[in-house]
Structure formats: C-alpha cells, structure tokens
Amino acid sequence: MKTKSNKKKNHVPIRMNALFLSVFFLFSVLVLRLGYIQIVKGEEYKRTAYLTENVTTKLDAPRGKMFDANYRVVVDNEPVFSITYTRTREADTVKRHEIAKKMAELIDKDSEELTERDKKDYFIFLNEEEVEKRISAAEKESTPPEELYDLMLEKVTQEDIESLTKQQLEVLSIKSEMDRGYTLSPQRIKIGATKEEIALISEHLPELEGVDIKPDAERSYPFKDSFRDIFGQVKQIPKSKMDYYTSRGNDRNDMVGTSFLEEQYESVLRGTKTKIKYVTDKVGNPVGDPVEEDGARGSDLVLTVDMELQQEVEKVIEEELKEAIRGKYAYDNKELKNAYVVMMDPNTGEILSMAGKEYNRKSGKFNDIPFGNIYHSYAMGSTVKGATVLTGLHEGVIERNTVINDAPLKFGDGRQLKSHANMGPVDAVEALEGSSNIFMWHIAMRLSGYDYTNKRFNDHKVKEAFDILRNSYSQFGLGVPTGIDLPSEATGYNTGMSNELFQAMFFSIGQFDTYTPMQLAQYVSTIANGGLRMQPHLLKEIREPSVNPNKLGKLLYRFEPNVMNKIEMKPNHIEVVQKGFYEVMHGSNGTAAWIFKDKEYNPAGKTGTAEVDKETGLVNKTLVGYAPYENPEVAFAVVVPDIREGYTNNEIAEGVLDAYFSLKKEGIPTEPESKQTNENNEPR
Structure with missing residues (x-):
C-alpha cells in the first residue's frame, strides 16, 4: 500500500513541471514575437499606420417624388446609367485632360453651359507659351506674381475663344465635370448615357482610369411638358451658387434643385446619401475593397395642382389664343402671343392651376410659360376697381349710397376724360357693373383734395392719395409679394x-402701376372670401417615401391655410364690391354678363382693359372672378397682354370655369380611393 502511494506522489511533480515548461516556452515565443514586432518592425508598422487614411465619399440618393392634388405621380425617378469619374491624388490636370480627350471620342457631351471664363482657361491650358509671349517684359515686371494669371486671361481674345473647335469644347465640357469632384468622390460626367455610349465606355474602361458606369436616376414627367417648368430642374450645383450650397453641408458634386419647386423644397426632396468608405495609402490610392452604407430616397411632395384641370386650362388658352391670332381678328392682333391663367381656392390659398402659353408665329406652336404668372407684370386696367371702391369707402370720400353722375370730365386745360360710355348717375355697385371710370376718378380726386365742381384744390394731397391707394392695394396683395x-x-x-x-386718377383705374397674374388672383380671392389675404401655395403635403408604389408614405406635414393679413375695410363695404362683381356677370349693364349670366355655377367678377399704346389701340385685357357667388370655391385671374380686338379674356375665363365645374360634376376625386392606405394602414 505504501509503494502505490509513493508512485502516485511522484507523478504529480512531473506533470506540473511539464505544464510549467510548456507555459514558459509559449510565453517566451510570445515575448520574442512582440519584441520582433516592436523593435524590428515597429517603425515600419508605425509608418504604414501613419500613411493610411480613412476616406468617406458619398453618392446622391434618389430624390422624392411629386404627386398632384389627386395623388397622381407628376414627377418620378427613371432608372438610368451615368458615366462617372473618380479622381485619385495622382490624377493631375494633364492626366485628366488625356482621359477627357479619350472620353470625348466615345460619348456626346453638351457644351452649352460652358462660360467665357471656362473657355479662356482652356485656351491658356492649350497655348500657355503663346499667351505668355503676349505679355511684355514691362507688364511682367510691374505685375505681382499672384495677378499674372489674370493678366494672361486679359490677353485671350474673342478670336481665340472662337478658334476652339467643337471637339475641343466637348473635351473641355467633360474635363470641367471631372475637375469639380473631390478625390475619391465619383463625379457624374453624363447622366442618362445611351446604350451605345455604355458599350463603348465598357470596352475602353482599362484605358480610362477612374471612369466607371453606375446606376442612377433621372427625373421623368408622366404629364410631359404640362407644368414642367414649375416642377423645376435638377442639376449639379452651379458655380455661382457653390459657396451657398457647400456652406449648408452639400458636396461640390451634388445634384440639387436649381429652380422652382425642386429648389424651394430641396431639403425635403433630397435623400440620405449612400456612403462609401475607403482606406487609402500614402498617395491616396484605395487599399482593399470599399465599405458601402445604403442611403434612402427623399420625402415626397403632394401638390395642390390638379393635373387634369391644369391640362384642360392649357388647352383652353391654346384654343382661344389660336382663334384670336388666326381667326376673325388676325389682322388686328399681330402683336398678340401670350395669355395667363391662375386658379386658386380663395378660402385656403391652394393653387389649383397656373398656366401660361406663348404662341410662336414662326413655328405655329405653343410654348408653356406658367412662370409668367409670377414673373411678368402688366397694367391690369379696371379689374382693380374693386380695390379703388373699397379704398374710397374706407377713407370716407364716398358712402355706400353715394351717386356720381357718369358724364365726361372737363378741365381747364381743355382735357376731357370719360368712361367707355356715358352711364349717367351711378352708385358704387352700378359703377363696378358698367366699369365707370368717372366714378373711380372722383374717388381719386377726392383723395387728392381736388374739388371738381369749383375746379380747384382745397388741399393739394396728390402724393398722399398715391400713398393711400398703394397702401390699400397692398392689403389685397397688389404691388407686394404674394x-x-x-x-x-x-x-x-x-x-x-x-x-x-x-x-392719381389713372392709378385708380389700373393704368399706372403693374401687377402679376398671381397678384390679381390673390386680390380677387381676398374679395371673394370676405377680406382675408390668403397665402397662395403649391405644397399640400409632405410624406415619407414609400417602397410600395400603390401606397403613400406616412404623412409628415400638411400645409395649413395661412392668413397673411385681414384688410381694414368693413364687411358691409366688402359686400358692396361683391355685389358689384356679381352684377358685372349678371346685370343688364354688366360688362361680362353676355357670356356668364346663364352659367349654373353663378360667377362674379370684374373685367379690365388697360391701354398700352393709344395710337395703335394695343391693350391688355384682363378678367378676375370667383364662383359660386354665394359660397366661392374657386377664384381666377386671366391676363391677355398686347391685344387689339376680341374678347379673348372673357372666352378663356368661360372655358376654364366650365372645365373646373365639369370635372367636379364628373366626380373627380379630391382624395384617393378609401381602399388605398398609407404605410401605417391609415385610409388616405
């Protein structure tokens, strides 16, 4: 028993010694390895770590879509392929130029956006020695080094610029795009490359360092050119706005909205970018494969415009303009080419339609110019008389029952002024119904302190009259931003x-200052709704992007009606003008009753004619109004500049109102079908 116990004890120390020996050996190997890494390779690894860099670049995500008031897609994203260029730090301007020359042989690139400075810079790049020779020794000596290049630019002539060939300009256009991007940031050279271009680029990729073909998205318009200008454009950041966008966190190669709705709601429509992370070596070349983080599409806009109504309005304008230009009055209307219409909800400010057409007499075709409603201004004539009457009532120079004799005015200098017809005694309602100039002129004279009966000034207040009228008009949106x-x-x-x-008298009848069609629409809406100036707007809702094309995304924001101001006039004074506008379209002397008195939708409004050229008879014809009279749901403004003969303004107004109420009668939905839901399964 004793022997067995001793044997057992002898085995334990042997095993422990073997274990300690193994641990010691492994620890020694570890120490030696660490020593080798730290002492022998330490500096090398330190340099390697120091010379590598983490670089993150970004790619634009698809933009948000736009829908009309009935949730039909009006601006979409169409999948396309783009040719891109990713610059490395080794790719200097000479190398980029060589690549651009090769690419110019494979793709078509528009050079229309090149500036004169771009072309001068390129001429110097191609002919630096020649341009330097044009600088005299004296000029070189007197010019600071930092200003020498500016001097070289001055030496490049218009003839030099014109000497650049079409092929060279195409190369310049490509190289300009290549130069815009950051290092390792893919820069679009051409969006929407053709199949042939993609095939050619693919074939030559080995010799086009940094060039690639990437999936992309381009804006598409299901309703074609209708309202397209107001949707706006998406382009790479213009050089003139580079500082503006980069200061707001954009990259130099970003695609941004550059006009109208695309620009206005850039922050909403712009998506979350895809991020590409690189590790680069000491010269900036990528090491290993990049890591990509997916982005997200931008939010969607729902607009107030009904595209079916918009197209009907455009059709009406074209038909009536064509008739006025080619039909009965063709000889007289040689200057006529444009017409504009704005339709809006007077209670909310929602723009239902905003159309403009321009007739090209050479081609016989129409161009869409809806932007003319906010950028072009005209003398609007008698349409503004509603504001004049309300000013007179508010200032106390007339009362609701004031009667003025509509007869020619005669002045001491022999001048005689009159309405289009001698109407006799008229009150404010009758003055609006028959479009009395005399009534409005008496308001202006009284505001100016002029006593017509005695042919003298009791108090010369003409400038004060201008201030009163302009201030009053501005309350309706005339002469101020809408x-x-x-x-x-x-x-x-x-x-x-x-x-x-x-x-001052001519101011009171709309023949002094000028206004835009949008201002007219806001003005008549203010009268229609009883005195509230509503902000006109095109945005209805903002929604999250939806992955399901049959559903809308979650509602993020809804535009609430915004009252910009309430006019100072009393409700009973506003009723006088409303009644006058009703009689214009229904009364026996109504200037538009001949075309509107039997309409079921019961409209009210005011016609206008502003003299443009007295000798030739050229005028601007206008019409504002709303319907129905008792409970207005649509207000409108029609402007037809530079016309002599015909009633094109009335006929366009009739056509667009008929279209609006016809579509309503047909049951055009104002909300999507109840079975459709948003992403939260809420009825839309």
Missing part, C-alpha cells in the same frame, strides 16, 4: 409718385 412658395417672384412695377392729379 408669399407663394417658390424661390422668387416679381412684385410688379411701382411707377413712383407724381404731383399730377391725372396720374
């Missing part, structure tokens, strides 16, 4: 002040 949700708008032309009574 607030429409677009990047910019015109406010019309303020013709200034005058000491002449006659100028």
Whole structure:
C-alpha cells in the first residue's frame, strides 16, 4: 500500500513541471514575437499606420417624388446609367485632360453651359507659351506674381475663344465635370448615357482610369411638358451658387434643385446619401475593397395642382389664343402671343392651376410659360376697381349710397376724360357693373383734395392719395409679394409718385402701376372670401417615401391655410364690391354678363382693359372672378397682354370655369380611393 502511494506522489511533480515548461516556452515565443514586432518592425508598422487614411465619399440618393392634388405621380425617378469619374491624388490636370480627350471620342457631351471664363482657361491650358509671349517684359515686371494669371486671361481674345473647335469644347465640357469632384468622390460626367455610349465606355474602361458606369436616376414627367417648368430642374450645383450650397453641408458634386419647386423644397426632396468608405495609402490610392452604407430616397411632395384641370386650362388658352391670332381678328392682333391663367381656392390659398402659353408665329406652336404668372407684370386696367371702391369707402370720400353722375370730365386745360360710355348717375355697385371710370376718378380726386365742381384744390394731397391707394392695394396683395412658395417672384412695377392729379386718377383705374397674374388672383380671392389675404401655395403635403408604389408614405406635414393679413375695410363695404362683381356677370349693364349670366355655377367678377399704346389701340385685357357667388370655391385671374380686338379674356375665363365645374360634376376625386392606405394602414 505504501509503494502505490509513493508512485502516485511522484507523478504529480512531473506533470506540473511539464505544464510549467510548456507555459514558459509559449510565453517566451510570445515575448520574442512582440519584441520582433516592436523593435524590428515597429517603425515600419508605425509608418504604414501613419500613411493610411480613412476616406468617406458619398453618392446622391434618389430624390422624392411629386404627386398632384389627386395623388397622381407628376414627377418620378427613371432608372438610368451615368458615366462617372473618380479622381485619385495622382490624377493631375494633364492626366485628366488625356482621359477627357479619350472620353470625348466615345460619348456626346453638351457644351452649352460652358462660360467665357471656362473657355479662356482652356485656351491658356492649350497655348500657355503663346499667351505668355503676349505679355511684355514691362507688364511682367510691374505685375505681382499672384495677378499674372489674370493678366494672361486679359490677353485671350474673342478670336481665340472662337478658334476652339467643337471637339475641343466637348473635351473641355467633360474635363470641367471631372475637375469639380473631390478625390475619391465619383463625379457624374453624363447622366442618362445611351446604350451605345455604355458599350463603348465598357470596352475602353482599362484605358480610362477612374471612369466607371453606375446606376442612377433621372427625373421623368408622366404629364410631359404640362407644368414642367414649375416642377423645376435638377442639376449639379452651379458655380455661382457653390459657396451657398457647400456652406449648408452639400458636396461640390451634388445634384440639387436649381429652380422652382425642386429648389424651394430641396431639403425635403433630397435623400440620405449612400456612403462609401475607403482606406487609402500614402498617395491616396484605395487599399482593399470599399465599405458601402445604403442611403434612402427623399420625402415626397403632394401638390395642390390638379393635373387634369391644369391640362384642360392649357388647352383652353391654346384654343382661344389660336382663334384670336388666326381667326376673325388676325389682322388686328399681330402683336398678340401670350395669355395667363391662375386658379386658386380663395378660402385656403391652394393653387389649383397656373398656366401660361406663348404662341410662336414662326413655328405655329405653343410654348408653356406658367412662370409668367409670377414673373411678368402688366397694367391690369379696371379689374382693380374693386380695390379703388373699397379704398374710397374706407377713407370716407364716398358712402355706400353715394351717386356720381357718369358724364365726361372737363378741365381747364381743355382735357376731357370719360368712361367707355356715358352711364349717367351711378352708385358704387352700378359703377363696378358698367366699369365707370368717372366714378373711380372722383374717388381719386377726392383723395387728392381736388374739388371738381369749383375746379380747384382745397388741399393739394396728390402724393398722399398715391400713398393711400398703394397702401390699400397692398392689403389685397397688389404691388407686394404674394408669399407663394417658390424661390422668387416679381412684385410688379411701382411707377413712383407724381404731383399730377391725372396720374392719381389713372392709378385708380389700373393704368399706372403693374401687377402679376398671381397678384390679381390673390386680390380677387381676398374679395371673394370676405377680406382675408390668403397665402397662395403649391405644397399640400409632405410624406415619407414609400417602397410600395400603390401606397403613400406616412404623412409628415400638411400645409395649413395661412392668413397673411385681414384688410381694414368693413364687411358691409366688402359686400358692396361683391355685389358689384356679381352684377358685372349678371346685370343688364354688366360688362361680362353676355357670356356668364346663364352659367349654373353663378360667377362674379370684374373685367379690365388697360391701354398700352393709344395710337395703335394695343391693350391688355384682363378678367378676375370667383364662383359660386354665394359660397366661392374657386377664384381666377386671366391676363391677355398686347391685344387689339376680341374678347379673348372673357372666352378663356368661360372655358376654364366650365372645365373646373365639369370635372367636379364628373366626380373627380379630391382624395384617393378609401381602399388605398398609407404605410401605417391609415385610409388616405
């Protein structure tokens, strides 16, 4: 028993010694390896770590879509392929130029956006020695080194620029795009490359270092050119706005909205970018494969415009313009080419349609110019008389029952002024119904302190009359920004002040300052709804992007009606003008009753004619209104500039109102079908 116990004890130390020996050996190997890495290879690894860099680049994500008021897609993303160039730090300007020359032989690249400075820079690049020779020794000596290149630019002539060939300009256009991007950031050279271009580039990729073909998206428009200008454009950041966008976190090669709705709602439509992470060596070349993080599409816009109504309005404008230009009055209307229409909800400010057409007499075709409603201004004539009457009532120079004899006015200098017809005694309602100039002129004279009976000024207040009228008009949106949700708008032309009574008188009948069609629409909407100036807007909703084409994304924002101001006039004074507008379209002397008095939708409104050229008889014809009279749901403004003969303004107004109420009668949905839901399964 004793022997067995001793044997057992002898085995334990042997095993422990073997274990300690193994651990010691492994530890020694580890120490030696660490010593080798730290002492022998330490500096090398340190240099390697120091010379590598993590670089993150980004790619644009698809932009959000746009829908019309009935949730039909009006701006979409069409899958395309883009030719891109990714620059490395080794790719200097000479190397990029060589690649651009090769690419110019394989793809077509538009050079229209090249500036004169671009072309001068390129001429110097191609002919640096020649341009330097044009600088005299004295000029070199007197010019600081940092200003020498500017001097070289001055030596490049227009003849030099014109000497650049079409092929060279194409190379320049490609190289300009290549130069815009950051290192390792893919820069689009051409969006929407053709199949032939893709095949040629693919074939020559080995010799086109940095060039690649990537899937991309390009804006598409299911309703073609209709309203397309207002949707706006998407382009790479213009050089003129580079500082603006980069200061807001954009990259130099970003695609951004550059006009109208695309620009206005850039922050909403822009998606979350795809991120590509690289590890680069000391010269900036990628090491290993990049890591990519997916981005997300931008949010969607739902607009207030009904595209079916929009197309009907455009059709009406074309038909009536064509008739006025080619038909009965063709000889007289040689200058006529444009017409504009704005339709809006007077209670909410929603723009239902905004159309403009321009007739090209050479081609016989029409161009869409909806932007003319916010950028072009005209003398609008008698349509503004509603504001004049309300000003007179508010200032106390007339009362609701004031009667003025509409007979020619005669002044001491022999001048005689009259309405289009001698109407006799009229009150404010009758003055609006028959469009009495005399009534409005008496308001202006009284505001100016002029006593017509005694032919003298009791108090010369002509400039004060201008201030009163302009301030009053501005409450309706005339002569001031309407607030429409677009990047910019015109406010019309303020013709200034005058000491002449006659100028104040002509102001009161809309023949002094100029206004835009959008301002007219806001003005008549204010009268229609009882005195609230509503902000006109094109945005209805913002929604999250949806992965399901049959569903809308979650509602993020809904535009609530915005009252910009309430006019100072009393409700019973506004009713006088509303009644006058009703009689214009229904009364026995109504200037538009001949075309509107039997309409079921019961409209109210005011016609206008503004003299443009007295000798030739050229005028602007306008019409504003709303319907139905008792409960207005649509207000409108029609402007037909530079016309002599015909009633194109009335006929366009009839056509667009008929279209609106016809579509309503047909049951055009104002909301999507109940079976359709958003991403939260809520009825849309």
